[in-house]
Each structure stands twice: as structure tokens, then as C-alpha cells.
Amino acid sequence: xxxxxxxxxxxxxxxxxxxxxxxxxxxxxxxxxxxxxxxxxxxxxxxxxxxxxxxxxxxxxxxxxxxxxxxxxxxxxxxxxxxxxxxxxxxxxxxxxxxxxxxxxxxxxxxxxxxxxxxxxxxxxxxxxxxxxxxxxxxxxxxxxxxxxxxxxxxxxxxxxxxxxxxxxxxxxxxxxxxxxxxxxxxxxxxxxxxxxxxxxxxxxxxxxxxxxxxxxxxxxxxxxxxxxxxxxxxxxxxxxxxxxxxxxxxxxxxxxxxxxxxxxxxxxxxxxxxxxxxxxxxxxxxxxxxxxxxxxxxxxxxxxxxxxxxxxxxxxxxxxxxxxxxxxxxxxxxxxxxxxxxxxxxxxxxxxxxxxxxxxxxxxxxxxxxxxxxxxxxxxxxxxxxxxxxxxxxxxxxxxxxxxxxxxxxxxxxxxxxxxxxxxxxxxxxxxxxxxxxxxxxxxxxxxxxxxxxxxxxxxxxxxxxxxxxxxxxxx
Amino acid sequence: xxxxxxxxxxxxxxxxxxxxxxxxxxxxxxxxxxxxxxxxxxxxxxxxxxxxxxxxxxxxxxxxxxxxxxxxxxxxxxxxxxxxxxxxxxxxxxxxxxxxxxxxxxxxxxxxxxxxxxxxxxxxxxxxxxxxxxxxxxxxxxxxxxxxxxxxxxxxxxxxxxxxxxxxxxxxxxxxxxxxxxxxxxxxxxxxxxxxxxxxxxxxxxxxxxxxxxxxxxxxxxxxxxxxxxxxxxxxxxxxxxxxxxxxxxxxxxxxxxxxxxxxxxxxxxxxxxxxxxxxxxxxxxxxxxxxxxxxxxxxxxxxxxxxxxxxxxxxxxxxxxxxxxxx
Numbered sequence: 169x170x171x172x173x174x175x176x177x178x179x180x181x182x183x184x185x186x187x188x189x190x191x192x193x194x195x196x197x198x199x200x201x202x203x204x205x206x207x208x209x210x211x212x213x214x215x216x217x218x219x220x221x222x223x224x225x226x227x228x229x230x231x232x233x234x235x236x237x238x239x240x241x242x243x244x245x246x247x248x249x250x251x252x253x254x255x256x257x258x259x260x261x262x263x264x265x266x267x268x269x270x271x272x273x274x275x276x277x278x279x280x281x282x283x284x285x286x287x288x289x290x291x292x293x294x295x296x297x298x299x300x301x302x303x304x305x306x307x308x309x310x311x312x313x314x315x316x317x318x319x320x321x322x323x324x325x326x327x328x329x330x331x332x333x334x335x336x337x338x339x340x341x342x343x344x345x346x347x348x349x350x351x352x353x354x355x356x357x358x359x360x361x362x363x364x365x366x367x368x369x370x371x372x373x374x375x376x377x378x379x380x381x382x383x384x385x386x387x388x389x390x391x392x393x394x395x396x397x398x399x400x401x402x403x404x405x406x407x408x409x410x411x412x413x414x415x416x417x418x419x420x421x422x423x424x425x426x427x428x429x430x431x432x433x434x435x436x437x438x439x440x441x442x443x444x445x446x447x448x449x450x451x452x453x454x455x456x457x458x459x460x461x462x463x464x465x466x467x468x469x470x471x472x473x474x475x476x477x478x479x480x481x482x483x484x485x486x487x488x489x490x491x492x493x494x495x496x497x498x499x500x501x502x503x504x505x506x507x508x509x510x511x512x513x514x515x516x517x518x519x520x521x522x523x524x525x526x527x528x529x530x531x532x533x534x535x536x537x538x539x540x541x542x543x544x545x546x547x548x549x550x551x552x553x554x555x556x557x558x559x560x561x562x563x564x565x566x567x568x569x570x571x572x573x574x575x576x577x578x579x580x581x582x583x584x585x586x587x588x589x590x591x592x593x594x595x596x597x598x599x600x601x602x603x604x605x606x607x608x609x610x611x612x613x614x615x616x617x618x619x620x621x622x623x624x625x626x627x628x629x630x631x632x633x634x635x636x637x638x639x640x641x642x643x644x645x
Numbered sequence: 646x647x648x649x650x651x652x653x654x655x656x657x658x659x660x661x662x663x664x665x666x667x668x669x670x671x672x673x674x675x676x677x678x679x680x681x682x683x684x685x686x687x688x689x690x691x692x693x694x695x696x697x698x699x700x701x702x703x704x705x706x707x708x709x710x711x712x713x714x715x716x717x718x719x720x721x722x723x724x725x726x727x728x729x730x731x732x733x734x735x736x737x738x739x740x741x742x743x744x745x746x747x748x749x750x751x752x753x754x755x756x757x758x759x760x761x762x763x764x765x766x767x768x769x770x771x772x773x774x775x776x777x778x779x780x781x782x783x784x785x786x787x788x789x790x791x792x793x794x795x796x797x798x799x800x801x802x803x804x805x806x807x808x809x810x811x812x813x814x815x816x817x818x819x820x821x822x823x824x825x826x827x828x829x830x831x832x833x834x835x836x837x838x839x840x841x842x843x844x845x846x847x848x849x850x851x852x853x854x855x856x857x858x859x860x861x862x863x864x865x866x867x868x869x870x871x872x873x874x875x876x877x878x879x880x881x882x883x884x885x886x887x888x889x890x891x892x893x894x895x896x897x898x899x900x901x902x903x904x905x906x907x908x909x910x911x912x913x914x915x916x917x918x919x920x921x922x923x924x925x926x927x928x929x930x931x932x933x934x935x936x937x938x939x940x941x942x943x944x945x946x947x948x949x950x951x952x953x954x955x956x957x958x959x960x961x962x963x964x965x966x967x968x969x970x971x972x973x
Contacts, residue, residue, distance in 0.1 A: 226758075228871045228873065229874060242798045244800065248741075249744075285754075286756045287758070356792065491820050
């Protein structure tokens with residue numbers, strides 16, 4: 169099956185007022201009416217799946233996906249418990265949830281499904297499902313918001329979801345349960361006195377709504393960090409849902425947007441927004457943050473040389489041999505083949521127009537060799553920074569060993585071997601941190617062979633690696 | 646008429662002495678007191694590792710240093726007579742003031758939303774509603790935003806359950822459960838601390854008025870940077886360590902203050918601690934505890950220290966009863 173697609177997106181507020189007491193404030197009534205209108209549109213659409221990203225379900229170990237086919241309980245809000253209780257019984261598409269979880273793993277993400285009796289479904293998801301899907305006619309799936317996830321992780325998680333939507337032919341509605349400005353009044357208020365907490369919050373909310381009405385979802389996504397700073401109390405989860413929703417819509421800026429309602433709930437900015445995938449005809453992107461396909465962020469915090477990393481990379485490679493290398497540096501090139509060139513399928517592809525090695529007389533001159541792996545482009549020991557340039561912990565020993573293994577592959581291709589190496593020039597990006605580890609691996613390998621060696625500190629290498637070696641070896645026919 | 650002034654949430658509350666509604670019995674009954682104050686962390690991992698009947702998942706143990714620390718704490722407290730346990734839990738997060746559980750009994754299933762694989766606990770706990778309401782009322786008079794939680798469908802947060810179990814597995818003492826007001830997020834650590842110091846003072850004075858002997862708990866860890874991945878066997882202790890050296894240094898700094906009776910320095914450095922160690926004391930528990938203990942200058946007992954998925958956790962007891970006037 170194929171041709172699945174996102175047939176609509178909605179942004180809805182998280183607080184329970186719209187479900188429990190809409191009549192107590194005219195604004196809450198308008199929000200409830202907007203919810204009802206959105207529910208009607210969804211009912212009249214071809215939707216066969218609702219996908220909810222909720223900011224009120226934080227997670228720590230990657231993302232969590234609800235997979236209990238029929239979660240039931242009575243939800244009471246931690247803050248607004250005096251408004252009443254919300255019994256729920258939902259229809260969850262556990263098959264889709266499991267497929268999404270697998271797709272996440274294939275794209276390098278940590279995630280897991282949740283299927284436990286009594287699991288507390290968060291207030292944002294409960295309100296969204298109760299109001300948008302009141303008769304449970306359409307199955308749903310809910311995903312958490314990871315407190316540590318950055319843009320790339322959040323976007324890749326959406327793309328993994330899209331993989332499943334498309335592969336299973338679903339007609340899906342994407343929903344983010346979220347506030348715009350999230351600053352609430354910190355005291356109890358009379359419902360009649362509710363309003364947006366401050367003029368600044370209101371102005372920013374209107375700016376977001378203006379972009380939404382023009383269908384400029386990716387622009388809002390790229391403003392997420394600014395929005396977080398301007399009108400968001402830190403709370404647990406930052407303003408991430410626009411990253412997810414934009415990626416669910418192929419990072420488009422030409423959707424057809426409609427704000428069904430915008431009001432305050434206890435001071436926070438609450439809006440019901442409908443984004444239709446039909447193009448509104450405009451939509452150049454004003455910003456150009458990288459589009460990320462696979463997640464390479466730090467997930468091996470328990471063990472920097474975790475074998476699981478290799479497994480994930482292998483899976484990714486199986487899915488798509490054209491792994492994006494943009495996060496790990498420049499595009500890869502086929503090695504050049506001028507006379508005397510030696511190239512190996514077991515060595516990482518060059519990042520420019522050059523061969524792996526070149527033979528001149530009885531000498532072999534190798535291009536600089538790093539630790540990247542030939543097939544997956546992964547870096548044993550981990551990259552030294554993420555795609556945002558944020559430093560990561562990495563294992564210099566693992567990287568150094570991988571460099572030497574790659575050198576061995578090239579020499580073997582040429583008919584030579586490690587014990588024929590005459591001279592090595594090593595480049596380290598962090599001499600202070602890495603010299604000792606690098607030196608230990610050297611001593612156990614090339615040190616026992618005895619080539620001359622020069623070690624230099626340099627500012628950076630083209631890919632996020634810590635070590636590279638330039639080698640001259642002998643060659644005997 | 647003398648006035649006491651409190652300034653919170655842009656309000657100026659002027660309280661006439663006649664409005665303080667002193668308990669007419671207070672001079673007739675024995676003065677209540679806080680007999681011990683504790684830092685008692687709440688990761689569900691510790692309950693999971695203990696394999697109590699109430700928890701559905703089973704484990705092969707793990708995190709023994711902290712669990713043994715809790716054992717020592719329980720042993721120590723078993724020698725101290727007390728009527729009630731007062732907990733401030735950072736996992737009941739409230740943004741509209743500070744809330745208090747306000748029904749006599751709560752029974753339900755607590756499933757940790759972050760670690761449901763480890764914690765699905767059937768709880769049955771009793772609340773000292775009278776004391777909770779007294780603290781609530783006195784806090785309200787002082788200008789703090791407060792609310793009693795009286796919805797019978799409410800599920801008690803897993804932090805309270807975890808701490809409650811580890812602290813008193815028999816559940817034979819009533820609790821007062823106080824929510825964590827997120828004023829650090831809304832304003833700053835300084836504002837949070839000002840409010841929690843006030844709430845701590847009110848808690849202490851209300852306990853004294855009540856005639857009850859109370860143990861008070863700040864249910865929080867120290868440094869709070871989690872790992873973002875979990876080992877295949879959660880209790881695999883070969884994978885457990887502090888998230889970073891910086892977190893370790895902060896934990897040891899705070900523990901040094903705890904062990905040397907320098908609680909004022911903890912308060913002084915709290916904003917930096919919260920920011921740099923992502924400390925869970927941003928929820929106010931530690932500031933509230935220190936204030937409720939009247940900023941003790943005597944050493945606390947460190948019963949245990951250990952890490953849980955990278956976070957730093959200490960089990961600490963301030964044995965107040967040993968430092969009362971006239972005690973030996």
C-alpha cells in the first residue's frame with residue numbers, strides 16, 4: 169500500500185477549560201466552538217488516523233508512543249483539579265504506533281511504545297481527543313515531547329512518522345496540543361477576568377497567527393527558539409511542536425491556514441488553527457535551517473562505544489544507501505582514478521576529488537584518512553559535535569583504531585600492508601584531550617611497526633572527526 | 646495595631662494581628678515540632694529495585710547505595726516519635742500557586758509517565774487534612790497563592806508515592822503533600838526561594854501550633870541531568886554513573902555544605918546550583934526544607950549518595966531532635 173498523506177493539521181490548546189467549563193468565559197466558549205468546528209471538519213474528511221504530538225507529555229528516554237489499543241482512566245488536571253474530572257476511553261492504533269517506533273529506530277532515534285494499564289494520558293492529549301474525536305470514530309496515536317530533543321531529533325521523528333503514513337496509505341491528521349504563549353496567571357482568577365497575560369505575549373501570539381493564516385508553518389518552526397525566548401515560560405517542554413508539525417507537512421510554507429479561534433486560558437495563548445495542505449500559492453522560505461533526514465545526536469551516553477550505535481547505522485544503511493551526510497560534513501565523492509590511483513571499497517568515500525592513495529615508483533602516498541566507515545559513513549567512537557555544532561563526547565581510541573583499520577584497507581587494496589608504512593603525519597583537533605588516547609592506540613599498533621611520526625594540532629577537519637592520518641608506505645610488486 | 650507585611654505576586658498583604666486567628670488551644674497543648682528534616686529523592690528506579698508487592702514490574706535489584714541509604718534513614722527515624730510526614734514533591738507541578746492534598750485517603754494506581762516500565766504502583770495513603778488545611782490557611786494569610794486539592798479522582802504524583810514508599814513502606818503515618826510551585830520558571834530562582842522560604846517558615850510555625858511531631862521531606866535529587874538513553878537492563882549498574890564531572894562537583898559542594906551545617910550557603914548559592922546543575926531544587930523543595938528547619942547550622946547526616954540515570958541523589962537527615970534547646 170502507498171500514497172498515504174497528511175490531509176490536514178490542527179493546533180489546539182491543552183488546558184481542560186474548553187472541555188469542562190467552556191460556558192464560564194466567552195473566550196473559552198469560542199475556543200470550544202472552534203474545537204467543535206475542527207471536529208466536524210475532521211469527521212467530514214477522509215481521515216483514518218489522528219496523530220497527536222503533545223507538549224504536556226514530557227519524556228526523557230527518547231520519545232514515547234502510546235500503543236495501548238484502549239487506554240481508559242479518569243484524568244484530573246494537576247493545576248485545575250477543581251474544574252472537574254475527565255473520564256476517557258480512547259481508540260489507539262497500536263499497529264501504527266509500533267510501526268512508527270520501528271521507523272524511528274531506522275532513522276537513528278531512541279523511542280519506545282507504551283502499553284500499560286493505567287498509564288496517565290496527559291491533559292493535552294485527553295482534551296484534544298475528547299473534543300476532536302468525540303465518538304472515537306477515528307483511531308489515534310499519541311507521541312510524547314522529549315525534554316532534551318532538539319530540532320533535528322524532533323523533525324526526524326516526524327519524518328519517521330511520515331514514512332509509516334505513506335507506506336501504509338493512511339489519510340492522517342496531524343495535531344499539536346500546545347499553548348502559544350504559555351505564561352499563565354500564577355493566582356486563581358475569576359474566569360470573567362481572563363485575558364492574555366501580557367501585551368507582549370499577545371503581540372507575539374498575533375505574529376504567530378499571522379504567519380499561520382498565511383500557511384507559513386516552516387517559518388514558525390524556524391522561529392521556535394525565538395518564540396520560546398520571547399513568550400514562553402521554561403516549563404518542561406520548549407516550543408518544539410512547530411518543528412514536528414512543519415516536518416509532518418514537508419517543511420512547507422504554502423499551506424492554507426485558518427485561525428478558528430484565539431483566546432486566553434488563564435493567561436496563556438490558546439488557539440485552534442487549521443492548516444490545509446492545499447497550496448495557498450505563496451510560500452518562499454525566509455530561513456534555511458538544515459533539513460535533517462537522520463538523527464546522529466548523542467545517544468550513547470551509557471557507553472561511548474556502544475555496539476547499538478553500529479546496529480542503528482547498519483539499519484539506516486539498509487533503508488537508504490544515500491544516507492544524508494550533511495549533518496556529518498560535506499557531501500561524499502567518488503574517488504578519482506588518475507593513473508596510479510588506488511581506491512578501496514572498504515575505505516570511506518572522499519570528501520573531494522581525490523583518490524584514496526596514489527602510487528609513485530615503489531612508494532604509496534595516501535590521502536588523509538579518517539575514521540568514517542565505508543558503507544554507513546558513521547564514526548566509531550561518535551562524532552565530535554552534533555549537526556548544530558554542539559560538542560559531543562567521543563572516544564578518541566575508537567576513532568584512532570578506525571583510522572588505522574581504514575589505512576590497512578587501502579594498503580591491502582594496493583597490495584601493501586601496515587608493516588610497510590614509512591612515515592605518518594597525524595592531525596588532532598584537540599591535542600590536550602586526545603593525545604594520550606591516540607598515543608595508546610598507536611603504541612599497540614603502528615608503534616610496534618615503527619614508522620616515523622609527526623603529530624599536529626589543527627582547528628578542524630571537514631567531517632566531525634577528531635583524528636586523521638597522512639601516510640607514506642612502501643610498495644613492492 | 647502592629648502589622649506584618651508580605652509581598653507576593655504583586656500583592657501587598659497587610660495582616661492585622663487580630664486576623665491571625667491563633668489557635669485558642671495552642672497554649673494548652675504541647676507545642677508541636679519538626680523532629681527531623683530530610684532530603685529524600687524519588688526516582689522510581691529505587692522502588693523498582695526493591696520489588697515491593699505494590700509495584701507491578703520486578704527487578705534484579707540495583708542502586709543499592711541509595712537504597713541502603715534509605716534503610717539507614719528509616720532505621721534512624723524509627724527511633725524518633727512522629728505523627729505526620731510532610732512532603733513537598735517536585736512531580737506535582739502547579740503553576741497556579743501551591744496546592745495541598747485535601748482528602749483523607751487516596752487509593753489508585755500510579756504509573757510513571759516517564760518510566761512506566763519501572764513503576765506501576767498500587768497506593769493507599771492517608772492525608773492529615775487538618776494539618777494540610779492549617780498550613781494552607783496560614784500561607785494564604787501570608788499572601789501566597791494556595792489551593793486545596795479535593796477532587797477524589799486525582800492521582801497522586803509518582804514522586805510522592807516513590808518517596809512515601811521508600812521513607813515509610815508501611816504507609817502507617819499520615820502525610821501532608823505539598824505541590825511544587827513552578828515560580829522558578831515563571832519568575833526566577835530568587836523569587837522561588839523567597840516564596841519557599843516563606844512557605845517553610847509557615848510550615849514550621851503551623852506544625853508548632855498544631856501540637857504535632859512532624860518529619861518533613863524535600864523529595865528531590867541534587868544535580869538533575871538525565872541520560873537520554875536507558876540500558877537494556879535498567880538495573881545494570883555497570884551503566885550507572887554521574888552525567889558529567891561538573892554535576893559531580895556541584896553535588897559534592899552541596900553535600901559538603903549539608904555535612905558541615907552550612908545551609909545558609911546552600912540558599913545563597915541556590916540560583917547558581919539550579920542553573921548549572923539543572924538541579925531539581927528548582928521545584929522549591931530544598932529551600933522550603935531549609936527554611937522550615939530554620940536554616941540549621943548543625944551537620945546533617947548523609948545516609949547515602951548515588952546516581953540514577955545520571956542524576957545525583959542524596960539521602961540526608963537533619964536530626965532536629967538532637968539540637969533542641971536543652972537536649973544533650
